[in-house]
Structure formats: C-alpha cells, structure tokens
Amino acid sequence: MGDGREQARWTRARLGRCGPALDLLTARFARHEYAPHAHDEYTVGVTVGGLETIAYRGGRIVSGPGSIVVLEPGEMHTGGPAASEGYAYRALYAAPALLGDGTLGTALPYFPDPVLHDPELAAALCRTHTDLSAHPDPLEAESRLPWLLAALARRHSTSRADDGALPGALPGARSVALTVRDRLADELLAPPSLADLAADLGLSRYQLLRAFRTTMGVPPYAWLAQYRVARARALLDAGVRPAEAAALVGFADQAHLTRWFRRVLGVTPAAYRNSVQDAGR
16 A cells, blocks of 8 residues: 555465465554455464544444454454554464364354454464564464464354363373474475374364473474574585575575574574584684
C-alpha cells in the first residue's frame, strides 16, 4: 500500500520441507476496514499498537496492545481502527488440526472469549511471527508454530488438555528425542519434517516436540542450528570461506549462518575464521 500508515505484508511459511503452508500477515492500518468475511482457518493475531475493533458473533470486540485475538473458522467478522491513530497487528492463519493437537477429543477447540490476555504467550507469538516473516525456515516453522498453537488451545479453549502427551506420561521420551536428533544430524542438508518423524514413531507432532524439548532442552530447529554451527566451525578452521561453509552444513545462506554463529559463539563466521588464521600464522 502506498500510504505509510496503510501497510500489509504477507509471508508464506511451510511446516516442514514439502509440508503444508501457513500464511503470516504483518499489518498497520489507519483507515482500512475489512468487509465482512470468514476464513477456513483459525485467525490468531496479536495487536502490537493502537486499538482494533472487530464485529464478531453478533457483537463488537476491541483489542489493544498485547492482546491475542482468536477468530474461529467459518465465523463472519470485520476489522478496522477503533481510534484515529489506527492499529498494528501480527496475524497467522492456522489449519484447525494445529490447534487440536495436544487436546482431547475430535471437536475443534472453541474459544468463548476471542480477546485473550496472556502476555507470555502473546510475546512468544510475536517473536515467532517476526522471525519467520524474516526467514521462513521450514523446520523452524514446524518446531515453533504448532507448539504455540497447541499451548493456545490448551490454555484458553474449552478443550481439555491431553495429559497423556505430557513428558512423564510419554514412554521412551529420551529414546524418541535421540532418534529425532540422529535423523536431523544425518539429514542436515534437507531435514525430514517433524510430522513424518512423528508418524514413523507412532506419535503426534505435539508428543514428539514435547519429548524432544524435555530431553534436549531446546526445540528441534534450535538443536539443528547449533549442530550446523559446530560443523561450520570445523570447516572455517580448515580455511573454508563462510559462504561455502553455510551451504555445506545446510544454512539457507551466509546471513543465516552468521545469525546463528553469533548467537552461539558471539562472533561472526568471518571474524572467527580470521582469528583462527591469525593464530595459525
């Protein structure tokens, strides 16, 4: 949109390599008002600035900064600014099954209150949305989004949490985590989807994620990124250039390697390579 106060940007992430798509919207509106419409997916949004008003279920709701808004599939709604300064939000459009994982029964999770106040979950949704909008890595998307959406349903819908999916009730959680770890390490250039790994192990994706996070302390994408950094470090020690090292260990590009290299080691790959070469001389 041409007006600086009217902005909307869509990003498409995939849940695993060759997996289903999930759309992310980053928007800021001062005047725009949506016509009445509905989605086949759950709309999950976090208001990050201003006030938004939404006609929903025969009434009108208002969402302010930090609020999570959940609009259910098939529910007609509108959206627009509630004040002259407009509003800004981050939204994602999730297939219903993503919210049902980790809960009991086959019915879709129902959210009696569409505006939720959960600062911890809102912040996590915003961070994940921002990261994936910038770099929609399939394994990262599949590690983070289903986990957060399951948490949303478990905390705020009328569906009962499936306590059988908790780590203490999951037989062989460590064995599951180590199996997933080994597969990711063996296939680091094109990692398998978590959905496929879960199906091979006779688990749901939520159970797999729970077992892995409990055992390894981090979600699968973060473990794989750190493993790739360690492999890249060995290549840099051998004199390989950062761009080449990034490709050899499965990072999307040198910028992707640099971002994770700095997170893990505190320096850029180029600075690390130069320091190693200087020490060698």
